[in-house]
Amino acid sequence: MKQEEGLAFVAGDLNNSLETAARTARHRPLVLDTNAVVRKAADQLVSLDSSPQSFAALKSEFEPHS
């Protein structure tokens, strides 16, 4: 099994739909490219102290007051 086929199989298997995996194999170039871009960015920007609430924290700095 090629790497790309494995990706499609795993995603489809975990989402309980091997048919979805087969159909969505067409998306693998986009998924692999995006995954690589985001992982590289995370290597630089995500650490033990990072939070998925990072945007809410930033917004709170700009909150207007009456």
Place this chain on the structure above:
Amino acid sequence: MSAAIEDGVVALASAIARGETTSEAITRTALSRLETRGRRFNGVVLIEAERALSQAREVDAARAAGKPLGLLAGVPMAHKDLFYRTGRIAACGSKIRRGFKPSLTATALSRLDEAGAVDCGTLHMAEFALSPTGYNEHEGHGLNPWNPDHVCGGSSSGSGIAVASACVPAALGSDTGGSIRHPSAMCGVTGLKPTHGAVSLAGAMPLSATLDCVGPLARHARDVARLHDVLAGYDAADPTTFGAPPGRCEAALTGHARGLRMARPVGYYAEALDDEVAAALDEACRVFTELGATATETTPPDMGRINSLMHLVMSVEAATLHRQWLESQPQDYADQVRGRIEPGLFYPATRYVEALAMRGPLTREWIETVIGAADCAILPTLPLAVPTIAETTDGSPEDVAAVIGRVTRNTRGINYLGLPAVALPCGFSASGLPISMQIVGRPWSEPLLLRIADAFQRVTCLHEALPPDLDLTAENT
């Protein structure tokens, strides 16, 4: 008639409050226009005439009795078909939800109701809000009132059509990757994508809760300001909302831009730009300079990275919501729509959480590098002239994807960053279609952005242009 639909929300509300016209008369005009030109451009899903006229008569009776009226009292509107109203079908542009009757009313609609607005019905949208052009395989394409061979923009396609063709003075839309700004730009009207969390999402069909925003489309920035003042604020049904001080936007409309500092980002935002779009933006900057503002060039960060993050977050969240239907009835999605959701099934959960963790730092970086010391950034809403329907549907999948990618090039990243943006007309192409700019600001800067848009509109009047072949003179008499 003292005020016409194309005069806008504020003018109509004032005329009704002064007794110069009645809500019933204005609403009848709106209903008639929705039935004729609204349907001609395929902008309408459902017209609720009796309901609207009943609301209108209530407003007229309240005024006659000397009761206090709301900010939107008696003004007819219609909205994208994803805002739930108890018992009314909200198909969300889809085949799958064609008969769906929600058991709650969207907070956004409730707030408009409380302000006295009249709800005339529901408007065309892209299937599950997943097309930037107005494409809908089940309901047919939305048509651009300026030229029906061209796309009208989506996914709030009917909202753009109904406002541009003066069926209603304002309409609600939603924006996950540009879905308020695309139809605003392509139909030549003004639209606000607010700061994420400014307006409650409760009762609006979700696509990607992290990116979704609810906002108004209208002809005039001052109308957008009034609507945002009514819509914004904390809602217990949507805990991501924030209780901003009320009435900030309309009060901020001074008509002045003197002393404001505007950033004009180059690099990514100057690349792949059609000449006539660049020229229109140059002219807009010249107008702002005449108004006393200054413009400074800045350089954006890696937008390819931000666009990738937006795609990942959107597709993962959408795939989560659609997974069961993707498995059980994939044939009921248009291929183009399904193809935008399915990649979300593949990304590891670690990538998704990383994308959320980077959102704050990358938004800060964008603000610092693009806006910098300025008050806002000005950039093209679309880098290209409004494409034809054929350009976005015919040809190879690669060609179609390339055009659609250009349509969303300058909008989708702003949703990942969660920043507010106002799209407004800044010119016309050689073929007579609107060209639009977007003014982007720091979180919660809607009052400033709308002040700038309003100041521009007071001296340019581009937003007052109407599409050809609309015989308003005859209809207004």
